[in-house]
Amino acid sequence: MKIKTLLIVFSIGALLCILAAAFGPALSGSALTGLMSFPFAQVGSLLRAMSLAGAFGNIVAILLYAALGLAPLLLLFWRVIKKKICLEDSLLVGLSALLFFMMYLMINPALISKMFVLGSMSGVGKAVLGGTFYSLLVGYLIFRLLRRISHSKAAEMLKWLQLIFALIAAALVFSVFYLALLGMIGNIREVKLANTGPAVSLAMTNTFIVIRFVLQQIPVLLSVWLLILAIKLTDALKQDRYGEEAVTAAGRLGAFSKMTVAVTVICSIATNLLQLIFSKSLHTSHFSIQVPFVPLALMLIMLLLAQYFADSSRLHKDNQLFI
């Protein structure tokens, strides 16, 4: 995996997230529910419109509905023919049944209100249905991935590991530059709305909200870099697992995870201390104690791995001198 490309993609992603958080619409509940039911709600509406358009449209809509519902079963059938069937493929039957049920309700949204307690908000019902489908789909894919990984060789496992590291890093970039940034902007807005008096100065409060955001996100950004270093390590392992480069990369990763733990602790202390010092002029406060268990455990694993790689490399070199 090319680190430069990854960094460019993350930078562009971060920039887009910043723009979306600053100028885009606020993340509402209906947007989230809409996202979860996408594209099923839209397909349901389309099939409903086709069905109501006339006899021909109705037949086409029924055929499309059947094709959609049968898609997972067709995949199951193909896997049976190819003799690639395994236990987790039984989930395809569930997916098919769920698709039939879900799409029926999406086509007839009036039925959703009868089925769910929060029925009056049909968006919630659609989101529940979409969420159930996506969880089943993701579950199926994970089970497939588990089987594939357990039967693959080290090189392929490293490839999967790189992909997972890259996905986690991307999710962290999104969480910092969109979710957290949006949260910070929302926080500033809330404080402004709650303090409308003419004599109230919010400059200090707003500055502190920004400082708190920066201090809280620094450890997350360091974790992103930690993941990039982990990708570098897997790259080195792919080339030569006993090589000097792998030993150096593991050592660098161990040292960086140590620094990440230290910075996480310092940022947490700094946030709370600053809040305490300036508490008289702040109109909002939020105390939290961050115990960096995960980075701490990661640091220990990395330091152990660094030692392990160094030992392996030495043993390998020794072994090369046995003719």
Place this chain on the structure above:
Amino acid sequence: MAIQVYLSEVLKERNMTSKELCALVDITEANLSILRSGKAKGVRFSTINKICYYLKCDVGDLLKFDGNLEDDE
């Protein structure tokens, strides 16, 4: 090194090149070079067995002790 390797001498006596021996014993020329130069940390029984077999010699013809004690590195 306290253990001296006399592989070059035995090869010369048998009129055999190191390349030919490598092909017979199935080791790389680089590894044979390490062995000949005395830089090898050890020789596997299977390797010494093959070398002795193809060179028709004894282990003592290839390796000799110079009487000194040497510490491990």
